Amino acid sequence: MTMNQRNIVVIPGDGIGPEVTSAVQRVLESAGAAIDWIPHHAGLAALAEGSDVMPPETIEAIKEHGMALKGPCTTPVGKGFSSVNVQLRKKMNLYAAVRPVRSLPGIKTRFENVDLIIIRENTEGLYSGIENEVTPGVVMSMKVATEVACTRIARWAFRYATHRQRKGISVLHKANIMKLTDGLFIRCAQQIHKQEYPNIGYQEHIIDAGCMRLVQDPSQFDMLLLENLYGDVVSDLCAGLVGGLGVVPGANFGDEHAVFEAVHGSAPDIAGKNIANPLALLMSAVMMLNYIADRQGDAGAGKIATTVRDAYDRALEDGCKTRDLGGDLGTDAFADAIIERL
């Protein structure tokens, strides 16, 4: 059973992005993934070529080919550039970010058997990018919530919970303070739960107390549904429960397109040293192969996803680890260790 040949856009990104991306491409090729990569730039790499941080050609290519594997991108701070990632997610309406946070074999952390799914609303909230200076010394950032987007993400989360046979959804919010915006977010979730998915468990937690409960005992939660900023912050918090940013993958879904990328950023502190962990992006690529299998009925893609997952599980069990996980392998050596186990 082989995978059908297909084009996929690849955005190597900035910082550690090109290193982890090429390691992942090597693993996928060795596993027999039939992918013709269509390279495009975003972030600093695009600026260096004289384009905008989010070039229209990159967006067009993702629309044409339906999906992308993306390395992390750096947005220059305080130079008038709006975030690469926020632009991409908004322009392509990639409204649902999914971040599975799971314990991995061979990685000792405080908790065993962590199995959380974070669903983050990706298009509005405080990341609407509407900021202004009211008067010198007074600035404002607007938090936007719309009924359409809050309902859409709630419905997406409950549908996902049903397909994946998850136990329940917990919304983390601050509706006690942000009564209108977070109030709307929880009201939409309550409505979808009550009217469309009454059999899926549903809870609400004020986010500060919810975070405390998460780090005390993550098994109290199953799926987390959050607005944009909370989803961003809580994703990194949850990464800390299973070994860090090197091991948490992600995907951004719209109705038509999908972009697969790790939760971590471009990690300028370790860029260019061949020490970054490529696993988070590799796990994102496994999500991509499973998506191809589900969406396009390509069982070959699903089989390769399983082969790659088994290989990295075995590599970790055998003690092959990068430095962030307490090992001593570099990016390329870790990719080689996975390839040996395919």
Ligand code: NAI
């Ligand atoms: P970061 O995630 O890049 O790094 C945080 C810490 O985690 C650093 O100590 C870094 O060395 C470590 N780390 C991250 N990924 C790692 C990996 N694969 N292996 C080993 N260690 C890893 O977050 P930071 O420093 O806040 O952001 C740096 C840049 O990345 C910023 O320009 C930010 O805008 C951008 N960023 C981009 C994202 C994306 O493109 N999806 C997401 C998050 C941040």
